Amino acid sequence: MEETFTLPVQYKGKEVTLEFTFRRLGYTYKISTQIGNQEVLFEPDEEGSFRATLANPYKASGSKDNIDSAFIAVMSQALTEALK
Numbered sequence: 001m002e003e004t005f006t007l008p009v010q011y012k013g014k015e016v017t018l019e020f021t022f023r024r025l026g027y028t029y030k031i032s033t034q035i036g037n038q039e040v041l042f043e044p045d046e047e048g049s050f051r052a053t054l055a056n057p058y059k060a061s062g063s064k065d066n067i068d069s070a071f072i073a074v075m076s077q078a079l080t081e082a083l084k
Helices: 057-061 069-082
Strands: 002-011 014-025 028-035 038-044 050-054
Touching: 002 069, 028 069, 038 069, 050 069
Parallel strands: none
Antiparallel strands: 002 014, 014 028, 028 038, 038 050
């Protein structure tokens, strides 16, 4: 079952509102969002935070749209705080 929600994220002095999709996968779940033409997946880690992976890392290797790792960290923190 998929549910969609929006979450405002503060990054470099601007508020960016992103749309996330919650996907239940058996006993766990992943949360996805689109950044440019890349799908980024967030999954819970052992410490109660979220780790991020690219849904299709091969697509990113030839892409001109690099995703800022600091932006990924901010999104991970925002998800952690919102879902506690």
